[in-house]
Amino acid sequence: MSHDTGRVAAHPIDPVFLDRWSPRAFTGEAIAEAELATILEAGRWAPSAYNAQPWRFLYARKGTAAWDAMLGLLLEFNQLWAREAGALIVLVSRDTLLPPGAAAEIPSHSHSFDAGAAWANIALQATLSGWHAHAMVGFDMPRSREVLNIPKGYRVEAAIAIGRRGPASLLPEKMAAREHPSDRRPLTELALEGGFPAQA
Numbered sequence: 015m016s017h018d019t020g021r022v023a024a025h026p027i028d029p030v031f032l033d034r035w036s037p038r039a040f041t042g043e044a045i046a047e048a049e050l051a052t053i054l055e056a057g058r059w060a061p062s063a064y065n066a067q068p069w070r071f072l073y074a075r076k077g078t079a080a081w082d083a084m085l086g087l088l089l090e091f092n093q094l095w096a097r098e099a100g101a102l103i104v105l106v107s108r109d110t111l112l113p114p115g116a117a118a119e120i121p122s123h124s125h126s127f128d129a130g131a132a133w134a135n136i137a138l139q140a141t142l143s144g145w146h147a148h149a150m151v152g153f154d155m156p157r158s159r160e161v162l163n164i165p166k167g168y169r170v171e172a173a174i175a176i177g178r179r180g181p182a183s184l185l186p187e188k189m190a191a192r193e194h195p196s197d198r199r200p201l202t203e204l205a206l207e208g209g210f211p212a213q214a
Contacts, residue, residue: 019195034141035195036148038095039184040177044076045100049143053176054103056139062128066111069132072104072162083161088173089152095185099177100145103136104158105129106168129171140176148175 021032054071062068074080076099084102085093096102107129110119122128133149140147155170164170182193 021195021197024201030138030141032195034137035146036137037146037177037179037193038148038189039180039182039193040095040098040100040146040175041180041184042076042098043100043178045145045176045178047075049145050075050101050176052143053136053139053145053147057132057136060128060132060135062131063122063124064111064113066108066122066125066128068108068111068122068125069129070106070108070168071132071136072106072164073101075101087153087158087161088150089154092150092152092173092175095189096148096150096175098180098184099148099175101176103174103176104153104162105133105149105171105174106164107171108168110167126169126171133172133174136174144178145176146179148177149173150175 019032019035023032050073054073057069057071058067060067060069072084074084081102084104085097087104088096088102107125109122109125111122111125112119137147137149149172151172153173158164158170158173182190184190185193
């Protein structure tokens with residue numbers, strides 16, 4: 015099964031999984047609050063251990079008062095292209111949870127895993143909505159705590175740019191050369207029935 019990204023799936027899957035990729039060339043188009051809310055709503059419905067929903071989506075839309083501060087958290091390389099996104103999100107996750115019937119919170123083993131599920135939902139919904147999402151860890155995580163007032167007990171996971179995809183020619187030459195959907199390792203390398211082979 016192939017799609018217009020040039021990607022080819024080895025087994026039948028929904029085309030959205032092939033359409034979703036992480037471009038850097040964005041048009042600079044602003045995203046309406048309602049459109050961004052739809053993308054974040056998809057993240058809200060991700061699964062999580064004990065339904066703890068540890069994720070929090072800290073965001074700024076292009077052209078709003080919060081934009082410059084959030085853009086300024088990114089490393090210079092990422093600022094070069096992310097400044098043309100319509101929105102930026104910093105994804106954080108709470109590292110404790112309250113199990114059903116418990117009197118006190120306990121450490122959460124899966125909070126980052128669960129936040130990753132929320133990110134996947136956001137990325138897929140962005141694609142379905144005609145936008146693209148690009149996640150990155152190239153930003154000042156310690157400073158983001160101060161700038162975004164992130165309290166103790168939350169792990170800073172990733173920054174996400176949401177934008178309308180534009181042509182690669184919008185990017186500097188070296189960056190433009192990398193502007194294409196990436197492939198994946200074959201499933202035979204990733205899915206191991208019965209576990210890893212015995213070690214010699």
